[in-house]
Amino acid sequence: xxxMTQSPSSLSAFVGDRVTITCRTSESIRDYLNWYQQKxxxxxxxxxxxASSLQRGVPSRxxxxxxxxxxxxxxxxxxxxxxxTYYCQQSYRTPLTxxxxxxxxxx
Amino acid sequence: EVQLLESGGGLVQPGGSLRLSCxxxxxxxxxxxxxxxxxxxxxxLEWVSGIxxxxxxxxxxxxxxxxxxxxRDDSKNTLFLQMSSLRGGDSAVYYCAKAKGGNVFLxxxxxxxxxxxxxxx
Numbered sequence: 001x002x003x004m005t006q007s008p009s010s011l012s013a014f015v016g017d018r019v020t021i022t023c024r025t026s027e028s029i030r031d032y033l034n035w036y037q038q039k040x041x042x043x044x045x046x047x048x049x050x051a052s053s054l055q056r057g058v059p060s061r062x063x064x065x066x067x068x069x070x071x072x073x074x075x076x077x078x079x080x081x082x083x084x085t086y087y088c089q090q091s092y093r094t095p096l097t098x099x100x101x102x103x104x105x106x107x
Numbered sequence: 108e109v110q111l112l113e114s115g116g117g118l119v120q121p122g123g124s125l126r127l128s129c130x131x132x133x134x135x136x137x138x139x140x141x142x143x144x145x146x147x148x149x150x151x152l153e154w155v156s157g158i159x160x161x162x163x164x165x166x167x168x169x170x171x172x173x174x175x176x177x178x179r180d181d182s183k184n185t186l187f188l189q190m191s192s193l194r195g196g197d198s199a200v201y202y203c204a205k206a207k208g209g210n211v212f213l214x215x216x217x218x219x220x221x222x223x224x225x226x227x228x
Contacts, residue, residue, distance in 0.1 A: 050214070098151060
């Protein structure tokens with residue numbers, strides 16, 4: 001199975017901060033990397049697919065980059081509604097593994 | 108508007124069986140791959156199983172292989188997950204998720220609200 005790591009596991013930030021989350025895979029997955037946001041008690045929401053494509057309806061302050069084994073999700077200017085847990089997922093090979101998540105909370 | 112509505116969860120004893128359903132609407136059901144993803148209380152997301160748009164190919168996580176069976180009924184716009192030999196580790200909220208296209212190697216762009224499965228004596 002392809003192993004996923006995310007860093008940091010949690011972070012505290014102010015509204016208006018720039019936030020960067022990193023995802024690393026145990027082998028190359030080209031650009032088959034997706035990012036999801038999940039709020040407590042809610043279903044995940046797709047933010048970024050194919051490493052860098054913004055899902056329709058997602059604000060442009062979210063962006064993704066990377067290929068191969070190293071990927072980044074960036075929130076350019078953190079908004080109050082962005083406090084949540086973020087998961088990366090590889091869709092290169094089954095099982096379609098998720099990262100352990102990064103919880104973003106208020107500083 | 109795409110809607111996915113899971114049902115069939117509940118309390119089941121270890122070793123028991125349960126069948127989850129996911130009723131879909133708002134899109135051309137037979138055109139898209141679908142998956143089940145679960146989340147144990149307070150834990151992260153775990154992909155469980157996926158099925159292609161044609162239904163011809165199914166995939167499973169090792170943790171459920173041989174115990175769970177995914178299927179779809181395109182005439183009823185419904186996805187199923189038959190679960191047997193259930194264990195405590197299967198306790199989770201189970202989400203139905205629609206892929207962005209016909210194969211499972213794509214992001215999941217729509218999710219249901221989830222149905223809770225609790226395996227306990």
